Amino acid sequence: MQEMIDRLRSEASAATAAAGDDAALEAVRVAVLGRKGSLTALLRGLKDLDEAARREAGAALNVLKEEISAVIEARQAELGGDRPAASSGLDLTLPGRAPAPIGSRHPLLTVLENICDIFHGMGFSRDEGPEVELDYYNFTALNFPDDHPARDIQDTFYFNDKVLLRTQTSPVQVRMMERREPPLACIFPGRVYRNENADASHSSEFFQVEGLVVDRSVSMADLKDTVDTFVRNFFGASAPTRFRPHYFPFTEPSVEVDMQCILCGGKGCGVCKQSGWLEIMGAGMVHPNVFKAAGYPDDRYTGFAFGMGIDRIAMLKYGITDIRLLYENDLRFLNQFRGVQ
Amino acid sequence: MKISLDWLSDFVDWTDETAVLAARLTAAGLNVEGIEQINKTFPGVVVARVLEREKHPDADRLSLCKVDDGTGAPVQVVCGAPNVRAGLTVLFARVGAELPGDLRIKKSKIRGVESHGMICSAAELELSLDGAGIIELDTKLPNGTPADDLFGFKDTVLEVEVTPNRPDWLSHVGVAREVAAIYGTKMSLPPVFNAVQGGESLGVKVRVEHYADCGRYTAWGLQRVKIAPSPRWMQNRLLAIGARPINNVVDITNYVMFEMGQPLHAFDRGQLAGNAITVRRAPKNTSVQTLDGQTREVEAGTLMVCDEKGPVALAGVMGLGNSEVSEKTTEVLLESAFFNASLVRKASRRMGLISESSYRFERGADWDMVERAALRALQLLQEHAGARIVPDWADRHDPDHRPADPLPLRVWQVNRVLGTAVNTGQVAQILQRLGLKVQPMGNAESISAGAVNMMVQVPSHRRDLLMEVDLIEEIARIHGLDQLTGRGGYRVPGGAVRRPQDVARDRLRGWLSSCGYTEIVTSSFMEAGDHDKLALAADDARRATLAVVNPRHGGDTQLRTVLAPSALAVSRRNLNAGATPPLRFFQINRVFRPGQPLGRDTRHADEALLPAEHEYVQVIVAGWRDTGLGGLPCDLLEIRGTVEAMAGHLRLPLTLEAGTDESWLDAGAAWSVRAADGRVVGVAGRVAPGVLAAFDVDGPVALAEVRLDDLDLTPAPARFEPFTRFPAVKRDLSLLVPAEVAYGQIRDTVDSSGGPFLESSELFDFYRGKGVPEGQAAFGIRLKFRSPKGSLTGETVDAAIGEILTALKDRWAIDPRG
Numbered sequence A: 001m002q003e004m005i006d007r008l009r010s011e012a013s014a015a016t017a018a019a020g021d022d023a024a025l026e027a028v029r030v031a032v033l034g035r036k037g038s039l040t041a042l043l044r045g046l047k048d049l050d051e052a053a054r055r056e057a058g059a060a061l062n063v064l065k066e067e068i069s070a071v072i073e074a075r076q077a078e079l080g081g082d083r084p085a086a087s088s089g090l091d092l093t094l095p096g097r098a099p100a101p102i103g104s105r106h107p108l109l110t111v112l113e114n115i116c117d118i119f120h121g122m123g124f125s126r127d128e129g130p131e132v133e134l135d136y137y138n139f140t141a142l143n144f145p146d147d148h149p150a151r152d153i154q155d156t157f158y159f160n161d162k163v164l165l166r167t168q169t170s171p172v173q174v175r176m177m178e179r180r181e182p183p184l185a186c187i188f189p190g191r192v193y194r195n196e197n198a199d200a201s202h203s204s205e206f207f208q209v210e211g212l213v214v215d216r217s218v219s220m221a222d223l224k225d226t227v228d229t230f231v232r233n234f235f236g237a238s239a240p241t242r243f244r245p246h247y248f249p250f251t252e253p254s255v256e257v258d259m260q261c262i263l264c265g266g267k268g269c270g271v272c273k274q275s276g277w278l279e280i281m282g283a284g285m286v287h288p289n290v291f292k293a294a295g296y297p298d299d300r301y302t303g304f305a306f307g308m309g310i311d312r313i314a315m316l317k318y319g320i321t322d323i324r325l326l327y328e329n330d331l332r333f334l335n336q337f338r339g340v341q
Numbered sequence B: 001m002k003i004s005l006d007w008l009s010d011f012v013d014w015t016d017e018t019a020v021l022a023a024r025l026t027a028a029g030l031n032v033e034g035i036e037q038i039n040k041t042f043p044g045v046v047v048a049r050v051l052e053r054e055k056h057p058d059a060d061r062l063s064l065c066k067v068d069d070g071t072g073a074p075v076q077v078v079c080g081a082p083n084v085r086a087g088l089t090v091l092f093a094r095v096g097a098e099l100p101g102d103l104r105i106k107k108s109k110i111r112g113v114e115s116h117g118m119i120c121s122a123a124e125l126e127l128s129l130d131g132a133g134i135i136e137l138d139t140k141l142p143n144g145t146p147a148d149d150l151f152g153f154k155d156t157v158l159e160v161e162v163t164p165n166r167p168d169w170l171s172h173v174g175v176a177r178e179v180a181a182i183y184g185t186k187m188s189l190p191p192v193f194n195a196v197q198g199g200e201s202l203g204v205k206v207r208v209e210h211y212a213d214c215g216r217y218t219a220w221g222l223q224r225v226k227i228a229p230s231p232r233w234m235q236n237r238l239l240a241i242g243a244r245p246i247n248n249v250v251d252i253t254n255y256v257m258f259e260m261g262q263p264l265h266a267f268d269r270g271q272l273a274g275n276a277i278t279v280r281r282a283p284k285n286t287s288v289q290t291l292d293g294q295t296r297e298v299e300a301g302t303l304m305v306c307d308e309k310g311p312v313a314l315a316g317v318m319g320l321g322n323s324e325v326s327e328k329t330t331e332v333l334l335e336s337a338f339f340n341a342s343l344v345r346k347a348s349r350r351m352g353l354i355s356e357s358s359y360r361f362e363r364g365a366d367w368d369m370v371e372r373a374a375l376r377a378l379q380l381l382q383e384h385a386g387a388r389i390v391p392d393w394a395d396r397h398d399p400d401h402r403p404a405d406p407l408p409l410r411v412w413q414v415n416r417v418l419g420t421a422v423n424t425g426q427v428a429q430i431l432q433r434l435g436l437k438v439q440p441m442g443n444a445e446s447i448s449a450g451a452v453n454m455m456v457q458v459p460s461h462r463r464d465l466l467m468e469v470d471l472i473e474e475i476a477r478i479h480g481l482d483q484l485t486g487r488g489g490y491r492v493p494g495g496a497v498r499r500p501q502d503v504a505r506d507r508l509r510g511w512l513s514s515c516g517y518t519e520i521v522t523s524s525f526m527e528a529g530d531h532d533k534l535a536l537a538a539d540d541a542r543r544a545t546l547a548v549v550n551p552r553h554g555g556d557t558q559l560r561t562v563l564a565p566s567a568l569a570v571s572r573r574n575l576n577a578g579a580t581p582p583l584r585f586f587q588i589n590r591v592f593r594p595g596q597p598l599g600r601d602t603r604h605a606d607e608a609l610l611p612a613e614h615e616y617v618q619v620i621v622a623g624w625r626d627t628g629l630g631g632l633p634c635d636l637l638e639i640r641g642t643v644e645a646m647a648g649h650l651r652l653p654l655t656l657e658a659g660t661d662e663s664w665l666d667a668g669a670a671w672s673v674r675a676a677d678g679r680v681v682g683v684a685g686r687v688a689p690g691v692l693a694a695f696d697v698d699g700p701v702a703l704a705e706v707r708l709d710d711l712d713l714t715p716a717p718a719r720f721e722p723f724t725r726f727p728a729v730k731r732d733l734s735l736l737v738p739a740e741v742a743y744g745q746i747r748d749t750v751d752s753s754g755g756p757f758l759e760s761s762e763l764f765d766f767y768r769g770k771g772v773p774e775g776q777a778a779f780g781i782r783l784k785f786r787s788p789k790g791s792l793t794g795e796t797v798d799a800a801i802g803e804i805l806t807a808l809k810d811r812w813a814i815d816p817r818g
């Protein structure tokens, strides 16, 4: 019996493959699966076997029947996919007409909006500041001492001694605190600038989202919760984050936040340089000197702030290997983000 | 910064393997970015003695030698070094030896003579950069002793990222302190010299002009110095952390700096003029030759170290060539000082000269280390440069210098900021592990807002700890940031409301991309000459730009005042890349207009220096050459339609009015966009052919832009109005229109003469050509009449149409067709 099944299987696939049009394929189907087909005949012959053999052969034949049907179906798809409906004679394979062509949102700004949406859901309001900033807001009010190496971390475009292109979205923190009393929970997305030459991972213009929370008694633990909630929502993973102590003049304590590498799940890969971790933001507790610059009374409030680079997150999310692609505006790149919201 | 673990283990013990140590340092804030294993080994290379040396029979420059490599029988080897001779003790690579650079020694024939190995030079073993000849060893070790016993070296090096607030981590001792704090163990400082030798006096007087510039200056004398290579172990450690060995004196000053963090400088005493050293500002611009051989301009006001003739060092940055230690040096003046961070930084910036010394001084030196580091160096110089230390030393320091005041610490505030529940005992213990002195205050256990629980004395190497919150950070680091457990996330009371501009921008992005437009992000900079290419008038206010004074090499400097050049550049790029037109793009981006009102409330007096930042939405259709209704170019039709639909989509009353004075648009194919109050808030139209040519765009471009920050983006509210359910009567008008009459004029006439029941009029056909008389066009207009009171009779509608036709005839000489 097994021998017959095997032979039928190979004969049926050969005949199916040889069928050059629908009619030929239909003939194959009838010859094998039809009422008088060879497989049907074998099924009929089962009754002559004893019970054990019958059960075994019956199961095998049913499997074969499925296989052959699938092979015929696949061949049918190969031969023409959608076929004109015999009844109407309309060629339903012709392309449709869209109400409008398809465009796309820029992946950077999509990521930026997604991030803002998550924080909006957590109760954060949104604001922006100027891109051409005073040295005062970009550095001095953020507790960067004059003529201190902390300023070297960020190569700055200057227009004169007092005016520069902001190197970070953090100056909006001070502008916000000057105007409003806590409780505050805000995010500040926007474009920032660094005076450096472009390469695959650096661009002199890029985007950040800054966050600020100030109240009577918010803590570093609240910061950790907020960051974890964001990471869970944005990256989907239940990946834990890791706080590493760091230094930013305008926060104290300061940390860098790492998340488990989304590409390798923490095992280590090229993207995370085998560490299993990806740095996603800088954060910390608002420095008392920043509160002082904003005009808040000593000791009344505590707060936390965080900032992340949108470009890097977009590159991670979409597997983009060269930051310059984000600013070249080439349709061969941008068209890949059609429908990405 | 690189840290050698071999070196580090001089000062502190730890038990973890390297990866764990690295992880713990990273968790404490000293980010370990890389771990490098160094294993310098020379398999098959041994100590040997040259027994005989003769000339090679067939080559003038080669020698034929017999060496004893400890195996018994003399080995024949060909050698090319000029200094090889009988009796030398050398390093010999046997057949099968492996040398750096994957060089394997094989038995070979050189000019017909067999050679069984190689006598090695220092360069071949990568022991030095000097490859002049073979190594001449001075050792009594027996032949056959492995070279590893002399030169083998194993180490593990951590590459660490040191943040600007932690200059104390720029040394092995500083990192050892951190390791001790992490593991709760003790660390020990390097031993210091305390025996004084010699009888002569230093004979140098030191003067510091202003203690604010240099809080302390010490000078130490050394005599009978023998300049030679530094010991192998020191060279190995320096090489391991990426420093280049030079000679014993220079290496020792560098070694002590990397070990203890204090930069030192060695002067050749014989080259110093007179017997006085003065630390003072340069009175006027001068030019000097620095140790790196370059001539540099020094600005007036730069802090200098001078002898009686003039400058001998740029204080804290680099020594000068005139007093450099050389092979001939026999007397050394060693400087260990505390220079003002800001002055060192300014000098280093101005001259573009960043040295290991300036890097440390500008981040802040350690007062207490000035003397200790000098003593350490003296000890090493005595041991490894044969130096004799003179008994006295010069020390000038600010008499008003005081240690930092103790900082008050409230445990209540620690827990408030961190969200922890630590107690006074835990806090004190952590601070003590970090080497801070803790003085309990009042009721140490009382945790309340006002209670200071302890006073904390900060040592001189932690001058970054200035206030309570700095101590809180230390507690967080050592307590462990992974210990933080939150309350489920901070939620701001009341939640947030989206601002109209955010809603509008988001909707524009969504809608325009659904309409086939692709969003672009373009640079805020413009190219020089863009304004000329746009043919902006000479007095156009947009010609005033802000320019960066320190651009990237070759980068653009001016901030854009117009978006159009970026639209043209993106069109050109994609048309040239062969994208199929029509290409549709949009952007929401800013331009920067100096001297314009900011349109926001300001707090800081200098804000008047900032430019206004105007945000535009711009839509672009490029490369579309087809024409549509009325012979109008399709791109122009679409741009107009897009602006109108955009207004509808945002529920903003924007209107287009033919004509604009925008120089870069084609005057006959452009509109002004007006807001409800009549202000012009944008333009739309085709880019003028001359401008397209100037930007090298091969194809037409139509675009529209509307300034968003100038509009109230709150959508007009929706309010229901009752509508009539009686049926409408539709009538089509077919008109013959003289060519000079515009559709807009017909539309206005129809609307004003159609009577109370005319609900709408709509152009459904436009035709010019065969079947229509020359100089005329055929318009098809669909009219809809409706009454709220009941069904309209044919007579009422006919009467209304009669009025319309009469008006069209009277005003524009338009006749019904056929």
Ligand SMILES: [Zn+2]
Residues within 6 Å of the ligand: A261, A262, A263, A264, A265, A266, A267, A268, A269, A270, A271, A272, A273, A274, A276, A277
């Ligand atoms: Zn990974």
